[in-house]
Amino acid sequence: MSEWKCGNCGKIYNVYELLSLKKIKLVEADDDTNPIHGYTAVCDCGYRFHIDRWRIDDRIDVIVDDKESELIISSIFLELNAKILDEEDEYYETAILWLDDTEEGIKNIEVIQQYDTKENAILGHNKLVKTIKDGKYKVEKEIVFEYEENRIIFEDE
Numbered sequence: 589m590s591e592w593k594c595g596n597c598g599k600i601y602n603v604y605e606l607l608s609l610k611k612i613k614l615v616e617a618d619d620d621t622n623p624i625h626g627y628t629a630v631c632d633c634g635y636r637f638h639i640d641r642w643r644i645d646d647r648i649d650v651i652v653d654d655k656e657s658e659l660i661i662s663s664i665f666l667e668l669n670a671k672i673l674d675e676e677d678e679y680y681e682t683a684i685l686w687l688d689d690t691e692e693g694i695k696n697i698e699v700i701q702q703y704d705t706k707e708n709a710i711l712g713h714n715k716l717v718k719t720i721k722d723g724k725y726k727v728e729k730e731i732v733f734e735y736e737e738n739r740i741i742f743e744d745e
């Protein structure tokens with residue numbers, strides 16, 4: 589059973605309980621009346637799922653293929669527990685958003701780590717930022733469904 593967690597009061601909902609909560613539009617000006625799209629649940633405490641979730645982003649300059657590029661290290665509260673079976677809860681995640689060097693787009697998203705708590709997510713986020721700023725990495729390519737993606741490889745310390 590999926591577990592959704594409020595980012596404010598910490599209450600856990602299964603998917604049926606989540607769907608039974610009050611709904612609001614994701615975007616206030618959105619006139620789309622399709623009930624499937626564009627709505628999000630609101631916890632009894634007032635927390636708006638998706639809209640109010642915790643997130644930190646750091647943009648960092650990197651060199652990819654001998655060219656200057658940028659990536660974003662993004663850590664977020666997932667809201668949906670990503671744990672596998674009886675493993676630890678995983679409500680937080682750090683990912684690298686590799687930016688496309690030709691457009692203002694994202695080339696690929698690489699999930700680096702998942703965590704049980706916000707404290708651990710902040711520690712993991714800051715460690716990754718430092719590792720990349722210190723240049724202790726290299727970038728490799730991997731072909732996924734005929735599409736080339738960037739992968740970070742950490743140098744042994």
Ligand SMILES: [Zn+2]
Nearest residue numbers: 594597631633
């Ligand atoms: Zn709540």
